[in-house]
């Protein structure tokens with residue numbers, strides 16, 4: 106007798122190719138209209154499904170996890186970060202969690218590099234100016250639209266994992282000097298290859314960098330890692346780029362310091378209360394002090410397909426009784 110296909114509930118619209126394959130392999134309940142699910146709908150899905158496939162915009166908190174029915178054994182996240190899932194609560198209920206590391210690395214590093222270039226070189230300011238209707242561009246002149254050189258500057262990467270290292274490779278090609286803070290130093294051969302300098306003390310690194318890039322996950326240990334106190338250590342002519350998670354920076358403190366001229370600017374792809382963006386940040390963006398992106402670091406067609414493939418592999422492996430390749434354990438956080 107053919108084995109019953111697992112009931113897999115997917116919370117958001119995924120690429121057609123992925124949805125087609127999911128329909129073949131699973132009893133897939135898809136969200137083709139892409140209407141965000143309420144907390145009650147997520148709980149309902151947990152009660153009936155064998156596998157939930159949430160996206161990083163869903164909040165899989167302890168209440169949702171408590172609603173899990175006896176069949177729910179796996180949360181196969183569509184995305185890398187798992188800070189929207191109460192991993193400890195899931196673990197306590199014996200529910201496995203997987204994510205999708207690796208397939209978003211290069212695209213997110215590209216966008217990080219784009220922000221590293223865009224903020225000091227006033228890219229979005231210039232692009233907006235030339236298309237504005239009021240004829241603000243008087244033509245080239247020596248003092249027009251001066252930004253700051255990035256070649257030769259010191260880049261401090263906070264969180265030197267997959268994306269951090271991919272940023273470092275790109276940044277070296279742009280002539281930046283690579284410095285990093287991480288939970289532990291990289292193996293010597295990678296450090297050598299990247300010509301990267303390790304700082305055990307984040308505080309000391311912050312005080313010496315021209316540009317900082319945040320590339321660590323949001324965990325209890327990294328919530329407000331760049332606190333008001335630490336932001337004060339950063340040089341006033343430095344820029345901060347964040348493509349990791351908004352919660353890693355104290356956003357209020359960051360805004361205040363840029364407003365007061367205590368920091369040169371920031372490039373942000375992520376926000377503390379996403380999708381809400383502080384009106385103060387919008388004002389700073391209009392003033393050319395910050396460049397804001399709507400969490401699109403990994404937003405390529407290719408990354409979404411590769412992510413979907415990874416989700417499928419994780420579910421298949423788990424359902425076939427194997428250890429899924431991308432299991433997330435509380436200890437890893």
Ligand SMILES: NC(=O)C1=CN([C@@H]2O[C@H](COP(=O)(O)OP(=O)(O)OC[C@H]3O[C@@H](n4cnc5c(N)ncnc54)[C@H](O)[C@@H]3O)[C@@H](O)[C@H]2O)C=CC1
Pocket residue numbers: 185186187206207209210213263264265266267268269286287288289320321322323324326327348349350374375400401402403404
């Ligand atoms: N903007 C976007 O669209 C995307 C954002 N992301 C974010 O980027 C994050 C990083 O992704 P990966 O590089 O793949 O993860 P990873 O796990 O390969 O690297 C994270 C690094 O941060 C370090 N780290 C963790 N806690 C730390 C702490 N307290 N202090 C210093 N370092 C610490 C780890 O040791 C590790 O080296 C994800 O967790 C996610 O939040 C990921 C993909 C796309």
Ligand SMILES: O=C(O)C(=O)CO
Pocket residue numbers: 161183184185186187209402403404
């Ligand atoms: O996968 C993630 O963690 C993201 O932030 C979305 O690309």
